[in-house]
Amino acid sequence: MARFRINILGCGSATPSLRHLPSCQVVDFRDNLMMIDCGEGAQLSMRKMKLKFSRLNHIFISHLHGDHVLGLPGLLSTMSLHGKTGTVTIHTFREGIELLKPLVDFLCHEPSYELVWHEISPSGGTVLETPSLTVAAFPLYHRVPAVGFLMRETEKPRHIKGDMVEFHQVPVSRMAAIKAGADFVKPDGTVIPNAMLTSDADPCVSYAYCSDTTYNPKIAAAVRGVDLLYHEATYIDADAHKAHERGHATASEAARTALEAGARQLLLGHYSKSYEDESRHLAEARAIFPNTLAANEGMTIDLL
Amino acid sequence: MARFRINILGCGSATPSLRHLPSCQVVDFRDNLMMIDCGEGAQLSMRKMKLKFSRLNHIFISHLHGDHVLGLPGLLSTMSLHGKTGTVTIHTFREGIELLKPLVDFLCHEPSYELVWHEISPSGGTVLETPSLTVAAFPLYHRVPAVGFLMRETEKPRHIKGDMVEFHQVPVSRMAAIKAGADFVKPDGTVIPNAMLTSDADPCVSYAYCSDTTYNPKIAAAVRGVDLLYHEATYIDADAHKAHERGHATASEAARTALEAGARQLLLGHYSKSYEDESRHLAEARAIFPNTLAANEGMTIDLL
Numbered sequence: 001m002a003r004f005r006i007n008i009l010g011c012g013s014a015t016p017s018l019r020h021l022p023s024c025q026v027v028d029f030r031d032n033l034m035m036i037d038c039g040e041g042a043q044l045s046m047r048k049m050k051l052k053f054s055r056l057n058h059i060f061i062s063h064l065h066g067d068h069v070l071g072l073p074g075l076l077s078t079m080s081l082h083g084k085t086g087t088v089t090i091h092t093f094r095e096g097i098e099l100l101k102p103l104v105d106f107l108c109h110e111p112s113y114e115l116v117w118h119e120i121s122p123s124g125g126t127v128l129e130t131p132s133l134t135v136a137a138f139p140l141y142h143r144v145p146a147v148g149f150l151m152r153e154t155e156k157p158r159h160i161k162g163d164m165v166e167f168h169q170v171p172v173s174r175m176a177a178i179k180a181g182a183d184f185v186k187p188d189g190t191v192i193p194n195a196m197l198t199s200d201a202d203p204c205v206s207y208a209y210c211s212d213t214t215y216n217p218k219i220a221a222a223v224r225g226v227d228l229l230y231h232e233a234t235y236i237d238a239d240a241h242k243a244h245e246r247g248h249a250t251a252s253e254a255a256r257t258a259l260e261a262g263a264r265q266l267l268l269g270h271y272s273k274s275y276e277d278e279s280r281h282l283a284e285a286r287a288i289f290p291n292t293l294a295a296n297e298g299m300t301i302d303l304l
Numbered sequence: 305m306a307r308f309r310i311n312i313l314g315c316g317s318a319t320p321s322l323r324h325l326p327s328c329q330v331v332d333f334r335d336n337l338m339m340i341d342c343g344e345g346a347q348l349s350m351r352k353m354k355l356k357f358s359r360l361n362h363i364f365i366s367h368l369h370g371d372h373v374l375g376l377p378g379l380l381s382t383m384s385l386h387g388k389t390g391t392v393t394i395h396t397f398r399e400g401i402e403l404l405k406p407l408v409d410f411l412c413h414e415p416s417y418e419l420v421w422h423e424i425s426p427s428g429g430t431v432l433e434t435p436s437l438t439v440a441a442f443p444l445y446h447r448v449p450a451v452g453f454l455m456r457e458t459e460k461p462r463h464i465k466g467d468m469v470e471f472h473q474v475p476v477s478r479m480a481a482i483k484a485g486a487d488f489v490k491p492d493g494t495v496i497p498n499a500m501l502t503s504d505a506d507p508c509v510s511y512a513y514c515s516d517t518t519y520n521p522k523i524a525a526a527v528r529g530v531d532l533l534y535h536e537a538t539y540i541d542a543d544a545h546k547a548h549e550r551g552h553a554t555a556s557e558a559a560r561t562a563l564e565a566g567a568r569q570l571l572l573g574h575y576s577k578s579y580e581d582e583s584r585h586l587a588e589a590r591a592i593f594p595n596t597l598a599a600n601e602g603m604t605i606d607l608l
Contacts, residue, residue: 015382016348040378041345044320066381066411074344077370078319099410103403107370 004029004153004205004303006228009045011269011295013212013234013248014067016040020271021297022067023211025230026051027151029133034058036149036209042071043078049298053079054086058128060120060135061092062211063146069096076104080111089116091127091137093145122147124222130154138222140213143247148213150223152206158198168192205303208263211270214244215253220260227303229254229263230295232270236280239272248272251281255288269295308333308457308509308608310532313349315573315599317516317538317552318371320344324575325601326371327515329534330355331455333437338362340453340513346375347382353602357383358390362432364424364439365396366515367450373400380408384415393420395431395441397449426451428526434458442526444517447551452517454527456510462502472496509607512567515574518548519557524564531607533558533567534599536574540584543576552576555585559592573599 005028012020022039026046033056035042046053056079061069072090079088092100097117104115120127120137122145128135132154137147157179165175170184178184184192208223211232223229231254235243243250249257251268258266266289268281275281278294285292293301309332316324326343330350337360339346350357360383365373376394383392396404401421408419424431424441426449432439436458441451461483469479474488482488488496512527515536527533535558539547547554553561555572562570570593572585579585582598589596597605 015385016351016378018348018351040375041348044322044345047320047322064410066378070378070381070411071344074320074370074374077374081319095410099407103407106368106399106403107374 003031004207006207006230006267006301006303007049007051008269008295008297008299008301009042009049010037010039010297011271012067013232013270013272015273016067017273020273021045022070023062023270024071025209026056027207028055029151031055032057034060034135034151036060037062037068037211038071038075039067040070040074043075045297046075049300053082053084056084057086057088058135059088059090060127060137060149061090061096062140062148062209063142063144064093064096064099065144065212068212069100072100073104073107076111076115077108079113080108082112084113087114087116089118089128091118091120093122094119120147138219140210140219141216141247142212142214146212148208148210148219148222150206150208150226153204155204156201158194158201161197161199164197168197170197207303208261210254210257212248214247215249215257217260220257223257223261223263225262227264228267228301229258229261229265230267230269231257233268233281233285234270234272236275237284239274242272251285252288255285255292258285258289258292263289264291266292267295267301268292307335307606308511310511310534310571310605310607311353311355312573312599312601312603312605313346313353314341314343314601315575316371317536317574317576319577320371321577324577325349326374327366327574328375329513330360331511332359333455335359336361338364338439338455340364341366341372341515342375342379343371344374344378347379349601350379353604357386357388360388361390361392362439363392363394364431364441364453365394365400366444366452366513367446367448368397368400368403369448369516372516373404376404377408377411380415380419381412383417384412386416388417391418391420393422393432395422395424397426398423424451442523444514444523445520445551446516446518450516452512452514452523452526454510454512454530457508459508460505462498462505464502465500468501472501474501511607512565514558514561516552518551519553519561521564524561527561527565527567529566531568532571532605533562533565533569534571534573535561537572537585537589538574538576540579541588543578546576555589556592559589559596562589562593562596567593568595570596571599571605572596 010021233251314325537555538552
């Protein structure tokens with residue numbers, strides 16, 4: 001099953017409240033789980049959402065504020081107590097490694113799995129590359145260094161037109177090249193253009209996570225054409241001054257970024273706890289970018 | 305109101321589960337809150353139980369396992385974001401200060417309150433002394449250094465017999481000494497024994513917290529005569545071998561300690577998540593020490 005599912009474990013800001021938990025998401029890509037941010041309580045939310053520790057192999061930390069990182073030591077300890085095997089890689093800034101590694105090493109010495117700390121740069125770059133997915137970081141604009149993450153399926157093979165391949169007697173040895181877009185040259189020198197032998201590959205689906213940040217047009221450029229954009233929307237328009245003072249965005253600014261990026265869908269989150277619900281966030285964002293949803297704990301969104 | 309109330313925020317073991325949270329209690333002594341252990345999620349449990357951050361001034365950590373300490377950085381950060389004032393003192397072993405202080409300093413620099421780290425010794429001793437309460441640590445017997453905590457009201461003044469004091473014309477300047485147990489010597493040299501002027505003071509109520517530990521008769525000696533004994537009961541009799549392997553106690557062993565200590569009441573907790581409920585823990589403990597309760601999240605017990 002070609003699953004690309006976003007699980008929302010926490011979409012509040014700053015401190016856990018009775019309505020929202022701090023930032024945490026789990027991306028399920030073909031049954032491999034990758035966590036983005038790890039606020040306090042992440043391990044318990046994984047249990048509630050029946051997300052298996054055994055499938056979690058990568059954790060990406062956007063920035064070093066407590067509400068994005070303090071669930072990490074407990075999650076790493078618990079996974080070891082559960083006898084998890086394989087590798088878990090934490091992708092975080094150098095300061096994150098310096099701060100968290102001593103604590104984790106003390107509380108969870110000799111973990112049951114291989115624990116890898118992978119330093120990422122606040123200026124961004126490729127963080128992870130697998131045959132089917134790439135994860136890249138790009139700068140955000142917060143009070144402290146912060147990055148967003150863009151997860152994109154790698155280019156997929158073109159679909160073979162079975163009858164045409166048979167008609168032109170394409171040998172098996174050429175099939176990989178044909179799927180990658182090559183023309184076929186017959187033994188007699190005739191060139192069969194690739195477009196006669198294949199149809200377009202399935203689109204490469206992508207997901208972007210942007211939290212925490214003020215509005216900046218460079219973000220839209222970094223996530224251009226993304227299928228789903230999760231963007232922080234800590235405040236509503238009436239509180240835009242607070243957003244700007246504190247390095248955050250309003251729901252309208254999130255929508256503006258989605259619009260400028262040509263995103264397919266926008267998912268709001270990271271709400272300030274000063275609101276009773278997210279109806280105004282949603283209304284203000286939809287006025288600019290109609291295809292907007294408001295995240296909530298327990299929500300899942302399938303991109304495939 | 306002379307309140308001495310134990311609030312149970314978490315009474316599970318090792319890892320948070322859907323049934324129990326990791327170790328955390330808040331003792332409300334005359335509206336001053338003191339936390340004992342601070343498992344992940346403590347700050348959210350405080351909100352759920354409507355325990356005010358503004359009143360929390362002391363946090364005692366029994367030992368440095370994640371399920372007893374990992375809620376601390378988030379709690380300390382959140383209290384600063386809430387603008388808490390006054391002083392918060394963390395009482396923990398030297399290693400705890402070394403591990404946690406750098407993380408807390410980074411995530412919560414310039415907190416709104418004064419944060420004090422107070423080193424305590426694994427061999428025990430007085431941890432806190434106020435005019436009305438003393439908190440002492442005593443050794444437990446776990447896989448790593450661990451201490452229990454004994455909270456005891458300081459000796460209270462004897463009750464003045466108003467009519468007798470008036471009859472013997474005791475001057476105001478002598479009243480403090482009389483309340484403390486002194487006899488009264490009249491100007492003519494006649495000695496009025498204290499027992500004629502006063503009646504017994506109210507009893508000094510005490511509470512002991514013992515988690516994590518194997519059974520050891522020294523514990524009963526350390527908490528002799530305690531009013532309420534919270535004692536870990538990770539396992540039931542059938543799993544006693546696991547308790548002994550892992551430095552824990554069975555419910556029966558907790559009861560044995562309560563019996564040997566002459567405790568008034570026993571409160572079980574720190575249950576392994578391998579049980580569906582605590583009915584067997586309770587039955588096994590009550591067979592030895594009938595006045596036993598099983599802790600649960602959200603429970604409160606008033607000692608006064």
